[in-house]
Amino acid sequence: MAGPGTAPGATDQTGYDRVRYPSGVYAPSDPSRLAALARIHGLAAPDPATARVLEIAGGDGANVIAMAAALPRAQFASFDLAPSAVADGQAQAAAAGLTNVRVFVGDVIECAETLTGPFDYIIAHGLYAWVPEPVRVATMRLIGRLLSEHGVGFVSYNALPGCYLRMAVRAMLLHHVRDEADPARRLALARECLAGFSIARPGDRPALAGLRSVAEAMLNKTDAVLFHDELGESYAPQLLTDVVDAAAAQGLAYLNDAYPPMIRDGLPGLHVAEADVVALAQADDFAVSVFFHRTLLVRAGRNPARGVVAAHFAGLFATTVLRPEPTAEAPGRFVAGEQSIEIDDPRLAEILTTMGKVAPWRLPIDALANSDDHCNALVELCERDLVVFHAAQLPAVSAPGPYPRTSALMRAQLAQGLAVAHSLDLRVVGLDDPGVRHFIGLLDGTRDRAALDRDWMACAWAETISTTDALDRMARAGMLVA
Template sequence: MTNVYDEQDYPYAVRHWTHPTQLGALSQLMGRPAAPFQDCRVLEIGAGDGVNLASMAIGAPRAEFIGVDLSERAVAAGRELTTAAGVANLRLVCGDLRDFAGEPQSFDYIIAHGVYAWAPKIVQDAVMALCGRLLSPRGVAMISYNALPGCRLRQGLRDMLLSAVAGIAEPERKIAAARATASFYAEQWSASDNAFRKALALEARDFLGRPDGLIFHDELGEIYDPQLFSTVVAAARAHGLDYLCDNDPSLVGHALWESELWSQSLPLTGGDQIAYEQALDFVETRFFRRSLFCRAGAPLERRFAPERLSGLYLEAPLEPFLDASVAAGEFAFKTAGKGEVSTRDQAFGVAMRRLGEAYPRALAIDEIAAEPAARSALLRLFAGNMARLATEPFPVGRQPGEKPFANPLARAQARLGLGSVTTYRHSQVALEGDDTRRFLDLLDGTRTIDDLTRAMSGEAEESRTRAQVEAALATFAMWGLTRA
C-alpha cells in the first residue's frame, strides 16, 4: 500500500501543545478534570513516524500510546527510531483510520493534527466518529484544522499555485514551480497599494518560508477543506462530543475572562460561547484552530475559577530587568519572545521571579500563588503565550546531575544523524556537528563529567575540553535534553 506521503516526506515534528499534560490542564480549567498523564492511553490519528508520541511515551512508561498512519514509509522510519530509543509503550499502526478498532471509550487523549481539513468528507466523518466512540469519560480529543474566514485568502494563493503546477507529477519539480510562482507574485503584489494584494503578498512570503514537505502535502495537496468553527462543533455534537475550548492560549483567555468584545457581541451571540467564538474568528480572520472536545453530558464551567489552578504547574522563561530603568517597587521581566511584562503587585511579581529562577523546571501554582488575583495574573501569562501550563512538571532542571542522562529518544536521533532532537520538555532543538551528536549520545547516565571530558578531549587540553563539556551540559539542561 503506497500513497502520496510515501512519495514525499512530511516534516513530522514534536508539538508541545499536543502533550496530554497541557490538554489535561485546559480540561481542568474548564471544569472537567482529565485522566492523569502517567496512567493514560493516547491515540494519535495521522501520527506519521510517531516522533510526537514517542516523546510523550518516554515521559510516561506506564501509559500506552498508539499511532495510526497511512504511510508505510513514515511508520517504518518511526519503528526504527523507537526501537533504537527503547520506547516500549508505543505501537505504530500502518492503516486507514476507518479500519482502526478499539474498545469503546478506551482512550483518554486523542490527537488528530493536520488531518481533518486535508481529508475528504468521509474521512472527516470517520475522525469524529472515532473520537465519539473511543474517547473515555475523562477524555480530551484535539482536532486541528484550517479555519475560515482566514483561509479564504490562502485558498486564493492556492488556486494560483495549483494552476502553475498543473501537469507536473514529480514532487521536486512541483515544489520548485510552486516556489517560483509564489516568489513572482509576492514581488508583484508587494509593489501595490491595494490592501488585498498586500495581504496576498504576506501570505505568499509566509508560504515561501515553509518546508518542502508542508508545501507539497498541505498547500498543493489534492484536498484542502477549511472549516467554520461552528461547522466542526456541529459535527462533533453529532457524535456525542461537546466543545471544551481551543488549544490556542489567546482563545483560552477569551473563554476564561469576559472581554469588551464579549459584551459588544451579545446582540449577535446571545451570550452563547460557540456563537461568540465564531464571531471572534470573523473579527480576527482566523486561519487555524486546535479545538478540544470532551464527551457530552457533564457541565462545563468556562469562566475563570482560581481553585481550578490547584494541582497545575507553570513554566516561564522570565528574565528580570536589573538596570536603573525599573522603578522602585516594580517587577519587570523579559519574556522568551523578546516581550516584556511588569507589575507592582507584590504576590504576582514574586511568583514571576520564582518562575524565572526555576526555568526550565515548572513550579506548582499552589506553591507560588495563593491569592486569586495572583493566580489570575499567572494564568494570563499562559494566555499571552509567555508560559506553559501542565498537569505535571517535566523532569528537567538547570543542573544535569553527577552522571548526566539525556533523553533516550534524543540520543537515538543523534546516532541516526538527525539534525534536530527531542527534549524532555516535549520540544525539538537543532544540533550542529557530528561532535555535538556524539557528545549527546555519551550522556547515558554512566559517565561523570571527568569521564565525558576524557572521552571528548582527543588531542585537546583536558582543561579546555572540560570547560566545553560543562558549557554544553548547561545548555543541554536549559533545553531540557537531560534529566534533573
C-alpha cells in the same frame, strides 16, 4: 490497545510516501498541557504519567515517540496511512528500546470502526482541514467512540474566515500546475507562480496586498510542506461552529482552544451561558479573521467552568519565557524576545522571576491559587504566549543519580548522527556541539560517577567543563531521567 496493526507494505504508496512530510514533536499536544487546560475548567483529567494516548495520522509517530520516552508508565499509539513514514517511526522506537509506543499503518475511516480503546488523550494534528469530508467525519467518530470518560481530544486545523485568503492563492496555484503531475515540476511551477504574484504592483488594492503577503509566506515553506499543505488534493479550512457541530454529532463538546491567544474562548466568564460559548468564540473569529485552531474536546455533559476560578489552578504548574529586566523607570519590567511587559504586583513578579529561573522545570502555582486576580494575570500571560500551564512536573530528575543517564530516545538520535534530538518536554534540542554530543553519549546509565569522570577526563573537551558542572547543567536543563 489493539487495532489494525498492518505491516508497512512497500507497494501501498500514498502521496505522503512519494513526498515525505517533516513530522516532529508538537509541544501544544503534550498531555500535561491538555490536562492542565481541562483542570483550569474545573474538570478532572487523566494523569499524564499513566495516560493512554493516541495520535491520529501521526506520520512517523515522532510526537508520541518523544512522549513515550518521557513517560515510561504511559501507553502511546500513532497510526498513519503512509507506510514509509510508519516504518521510520517503528525503527526509531525500536532503536530507542521503547516498549510503550506502537506506530502502525491505519486509515482513519477504518480505525474509526475497528480500533479499540479507550484513550485519555487523542490528538489529530495537521489532518482535519486537509482531508475529504468522510475522513473528517471518521476523525470525530473515532474520538467520540474512543475518548475515555475524562479524556481530552485535540484537533488542529486551518480555520475560516482567515484561510479564505489562502484558498484564493491555492486556487491560483492549482490552476497554474493543472497539467503537471510530476511532484518536482508541480513544485517548481508553484514557486514560479508565487514568486511572480508576491511582488507588489503600484496601485494594488488592499485586498491584493493581503493575497500577496499570503503568497510570500507560502514561498518560505519547505518543498514538502508546500507540496502537501498548498497543492494537496483536499483543502477545507473550517468554521469553529462546524467543527463543534461535527464533534457534537459524536457525543463530544467544546472545551477550549489550545492556541494560547484563544484561551479566553473557553473562559469568557462565569456568567456566560454554556450555549453561548461557541457562538461568542465564533464571533471573535470573524472579528479578528482567525486562520488556525487547536480545538479541545471533551465528552458531552461535563460542564466546564467558563471563568477563572483560583481553586481550579491548585496543583498545577507553570513555566515562563519571561526574564526580569528592571529599569529605573520600570522596576517591574520583564522581557521575552521582542516582548516587554510591566508587572506591578510584587508577589506575581516574585513568582515569575522564580519561574523563569527554574525553567524548563515547572513551578507549582499553588502560591497563587488562592487569588482569582493572580490566576487571571497568569491566564493573560498565557494569552500572550508568555506562560504555559502544566498538570505535572517535567518528567526528568532534578539531580543526577548514581548512574546518570539521558533519555534513550535522545541517545538513539545521537547515535543516528542526527543534529537535533527531542527533549522530555517535546522541544527540539540542537546537538551540534561535539563536547555535548560526547557527554550525552556517556550518560547511558552504565557509568557510575567514577567511570563517568574517568571517561570524560579522557576526552578532548574535558578541560572546558568538569563532570560535576556538566551533570549539573544537564539536570537543570531537564535532560536526565531516573
